[in-house]
Amino acid sequence: MLFAMTCLALQAAEADNITGGRELYLDFCATCHGVNLEGAPDWQTPGPDGQLPAPPHDETGHTWHHGDAFLFGYVKMGGQAVLDDLGVRYDSGMPPFDGVLGDAEIEAILAYIKSTWPPRVREYQAARTAQEHAERTR
Numbered sequence: 763m764l765f766a767m768t769c770l771a772l773q774a775a776e777a778d779n780i781t782g783g784r785e786l787y788l789d790f791c792a793t794c795h796g797v798n799l800e801g802a803p804d805w806q807t808p809g810p811d812g813q814l815p816a817p818p819h820d821e822t823g824h825t826w827h828h829g830d831a832f833l834f835g836y837v838k839m840g841g842q843a844v845l846d847d848l849g850v851r852y853d854s855g856m857p858p859f860d861g862v863l864g865d866a867e868i869e870a871i872l873a874y875i876k877s878t879w880p881p882r883v884r885e886y887q888a889a890r891t892a893q894e895h896a897e898r899t900r
C-alpha cells in the first residue's frame with residue numbers, strides 16, 4: 763500500500779515536472795525549435811550565415827540520438843562550447859542558458875521533450891544515455 767502510494771506520488775511529481783517543462787519550453791525554446799517541437803522550416807539547409815537552423819525535438823529530428831548528459835550540456839553551455847570541447851569545428855546557433863535557467867529547469871524541459879516521444883524512441887535514447895555514461899566513467 764505504502765509502495766503504491768509512493769509510486770502515485772512519484773507519478774504526480776513527474777507529471778508536474780513535465781507540465782512545468784512544457785511551459786518553460788514554450789517560453790525559452792519554442793521561438794527557434796517550434797511550438798510543437800517541429801523545428802525551424804528547412805532546418806537541414808544552412809542559412810545565409812552558414813549556420814544550420816534549429817532542428818526539431820520530435821522524432822523527426824536527432825535530439826533522441828544523444829544521451830542525457832550531452833543534451834543537458836548543450837542547453838546549459840550552448841552548442842558552441844560543447845562542440846569546441848569535443849574538437850568539432852562547427853558554428854552553432856544554439857545559445858547557452860546557463861544563468862537564465864537553473865539545472866532543474868533544464869531537466870524539466872528535457873523531461874517534457876522526452877515525454878512526447880514514442881516508446882521506441884525513448885528506449886533508443888535511454889540506451890544512448892547508458893552508453894554515454896559508460897564512456898564517461900571508463
Ligand code: HEC
Pocket residue numbers: 787790791792793794795814815816817818819823824825826828833836837841842853854855856857859871
Ligand atoms: C535562438 C534560437 C534558439 C533557441 C532560443 C534555442 N535553441 Fe536549441 N538550437 C538552436 C540551433 C540553431 C541549433 C542547431 C545548431 C546546433 O546543433 O548546434 C540548436 C540545437 C539544439 C540542440 C542540439 C540538437 C539536438 O536536437 O540534439 C538541443 C538539445 C537544443 N538546441 C535544445 C534547446 C532547448 C532545450 C532550448 C530552450 C531552453 C533551446 N534549444 C533554445 C537554436 C536555438
